[in-house]
Amino acid sequence: MKIKLSLLVVMLILATGLIWAAGAGERAEPAERQGVTEITWWFGNWNEPRGTELARKFEAENPGYRVKVEPFVGDGMETKMLVAFRTGSVPDVLAVPNGWTIPFAMQGYLSKVDDYFTRPGYPADDFIQAALDTATLDGAIYGVPYRMESHGFIYNKDLFRQAGLDPESPPKDWDELLSFAQKLTDPAKRQFGYAITGGGERQNTIFLVLPMIWMNGGDVISADGTRSTINEPAAVEAVRRYTEYFTKFKVSPPSTLENDGTGIRRLFEQNANAMMQQGSYALPNIYEAGIDVGTSLIPAPKGKDPAVIIGGWNYTVPEGAKNREAAYKFLDFLTETENMAFFTDTFPARYSSLEAERFQDPILEPFKEMLPFARMQPTLTEWPEMVNIIFTEIQQILLGTKDVQKAMDDAASKIDALL
């Protein structure tokens, strides 16, 4: 019996090992050929099929070049990049979320690519300025933008009809949003009006809260960068509004503290929440779930402009990359009007790419209209830590363990300590 038992244990352990080994085996690459310039390209694995297709197309058009495609997973990608920067084993072309581009550049991890844009005849004017701004530090450019996006407002038209609301007139301001949300909430059916996030990936909650603070005329850090203003009335009022959807009015699902962006999208696909603020990348799965979906601008306080955080991605050339010339050649290919339009999940960063057929769907119109209201998150090396501070205090409010003013006072003093 003893022998049998230990045999079983050994076999189970071996089996798990084999599964890991099988996963690792897929990555094996053929040995490098002679006289071939190799370009290493890192990007998110959600783009893997399209990325591989582009790489093979480039190789076909440019004999003598080989593109090594190395997709990374979303979870832990920041750590992966930092490890690469610190050890110097960096790719030639690295896709970086635009919010991290400037902080990375500040720490000297990325090389300047000004000369990429100033080459004679290069259509630098075709790039959308807001996207270029996310890669610009002290007048120098550190990345080539290829994807840009902003959140929009997404709602379920069927649930609007059931609640007696007009599916063609979504809420325009904060007061309407709340009253619609209350009408659309029916706990007995486990249906909630407006889902906010309060768990999981921290950044997702910042994408919802920070624009509300901006819309209300507040900010996290004072204009001169010396102190936090998150405990001033405009910001506190915005955070109060945000958290009360869950704490006071209970129009956000009970799982709010466990939900990040993915969480509320999944609930939306099951008719469990009627409205949410998300990016246009949420739409394909919503269609698949067979939901009659409407989109609009993000509601703002009455008489004020909406605001939203600019999201997107830039191609960068890390400091210490081996093959700059080949990297530029490959970048030229990747950012061609057509290829940029093909690769992005949301919108491209060039006006000419934006003309492509796939971006003309009327349902995408509000997401485009939001772009002029898009702003950058603060570009400080301490920002990730500040995100964590704000997120933690918001969780305290959602848990009911702190009131809004106290939480924001605490956040302000912790942020001040970092400035």
Added chain:
Amino acid sequence: MNSRKINLRKEFAGFGFVLPVLIFLLLFITYPIFSNIILSFTDRNNQFVGLQNFRAVFADDTAVFSMYNSLIYVGFSVIGQLIVGTWAGILLNQEFRGKGIARSTILIPWVIPGAVAATTWAWMYHSDYGIISHIFMELGILADRGPLVIPHLVMPALILVNVWKMFPFVAVMVLAGLKGIEQSLFEAADVDGASLLQKLFYITIPQLRPILTTLILLLTIWGFNSITLIYTMTGGGPANLSMILPIHIFQQTFQYYNLHKAAAESIILFFILLIIIVMYMKTLTEKEN
């Protein structure tokens, strides 16, 4: 050829055998430890700053709370793992039909990769979809939220998962230990008319003591250093309520690049473990004497 030469050659040969291991140890254990100690006493400019990093740790409410949480988490986990594991081990030692299957299936929690188990449990605890939360809501024990977002239930819920994950290991070890107990002891007890409970407390458990002693040490060390379950299930949240020291160290290092403060926290973690183990071993040897 004199005998001295042979001895010398023998010594060199011996050294040659030890060398690979020695280099490995120096490279992957000694160097990181010393580098960590140096980091904890210096700042970003490599200047010696004395205990400043340690003061920074104790000034950080979350860091201090995470130490407290680690103690709670490990303490209750080890107790739970031992009780459930020993109980399961004793049960599995009985003769019954299908005991082979029972002995194999009980290992499943231990064999499943930690991240997979954690994700599954997080789903079962989820406020909207979770089967466990749903059952407790139907019974009227929970209102509308799952245990992972109720302040006083987060840690117990996580400890429960940790007990579930590791008790099979205890059970297997106990099972092996039980095989080593002289059957004549039980036979003698039977002759004397001892009850089942008396046999458990006066024969089985005392005979298992060496194994249980080792288990407590192992489980404590593993518990303090483990990160997977809590990191995957709550990430230390909500609002740091389930923050444990290893996760805090991870955050400080890889998310905020506070290498020096994180190094100081690692040293503190090491000393917490050291103190517990020394105290434990001391009471143990005193008892034996």
